[in-house]
Amino acid sequence: MGKFVRKPFRVAGLGEGLRMKKAVDLSLRHARDEITGVDIDKTEYSKYLKKKGLKEKPRNLDVRGRTDAISYLKAQRPESLDHVYAHFLLQHLSFAKRQELLQGAFNALRKGGRFLTVEEMHYSGQLQAELKSQGFEVFAKRLTPEQVFELGTDNAQMNARAYWDRQQLLDQIGQMPRRQKEAFFRERGLRTVEDLKKIDVVEVREFIKARIMEREGENPSPEARKAIDNILAGVSERYSERPFVAIIAKKSRK
Numbered sequence: 001m002g003k004f005v006r007k008p009f010r011v012a013g014l015g016e017g018l019r020m021k022k023a024v025d026l027s028l029r030h031a032r033d034e035i036t037g038v039d040i041d042k043t044e045y046s047k048y049l050k051k052k053g054l055k056e057k058p059r060n061l062d063v064r065g066r067t068d069a070i071s072y073l074k075a076q077r078p079e080s081l082d083h084v085y086a087h088f089l090l091q092h093l094s095f096a097k098r099q100e101l102l103q104g105a106f107n108a109l110r111k112g113g114r115f116l117t118v119e120e121m122h123y124s125g126q127l128q129a130e131l132k133s134q135g136f137e138v139f140a141k142r143l144t145p146e147q148v149f150e151l152g153t154d155n156a157q158m159n160a161r162a163y164w165d166r167q168q169l170l171d172q173i174g175q176m177p178r179r180q181k182e183a184f185f186r187e188r189g190l191r192t193v194e195d196l197k198k199i200d201v202v203e204v205r206e207f208i209k210a211r212i213m214e215r216e217g218e219n220p221s222p223e224a225r226k227a228i229d230n231i232l233a234g235v236s237e238r239y240s241e242r243p244f245v246a247i248i249a250k251k252s253r254k
Helices: 021-029 045-051 069-074 095-108 121-133 145-149 154-174 178-187 193-216 222-232 235-239
Strands: 010-014 034-038 061-064 081-087 109-120 137-143 244-250
Touching: 010 021, 010 069, 021 034, 021 045, 021 061, 034 069, 069 095, 081 095, 095 109, 095 121, 095 222, 109 121, 121 137, 121 222, 121 235, 121 244, 137 145, 145 154, 145 244, 154 178, 154 193, 193 222, 193 235
Parallel strands: 010 034, 010 081, 034 061, 081 109
Antiparallel strands: 109 244, 137 244
């Protein structure tokens, strides 16, 4: 009997970022599989290749710069992808656009295929509900900033660094001499670091709400309004030890 040879896995990374870092790394680690990196902006993946000591793009790597994720998914044959991932992409889409993307991912994935999204924790409940409504089986795992950084995409590492910068500022405040710390809080009408966190959460919630409303327009649908409320309700999770979430959505084999 001949030796069984599996078909190459087809993997797509959506919103890969400027360097296509994750897609490049996957193509080098899994030379027999087909890896596609997709991003709406122009890419500079060649700089990352050079950093890796490579002069040419790996043959199994397909780079789709200036391509939006929804258009890419709609262009794929039904049930032709094995795995799709998107790190910190869904939070930048309107409710309606998210449904288009998730439906496109469901249609493009083979039975048993998976869609993995990583986001800030306050998006978790809403995104899980949206994925289930598209027909996915959904699992979620909370992540530390260190785990997010190790994912390797530009977006993941940027968000992990933002968390560390925020914590570093709090540590610096905590290490201030007592008089300096008291003056710092007094100038701001605060008493403790916890007060500072509460104010930050309120301000961030308003910032996120404004950004979402820009995407949703003047008259969001009832479903979009409910989604906004669900997302804003969990903003205080930004100060938890595991402020991020990985949501794994599996297409049933049935």
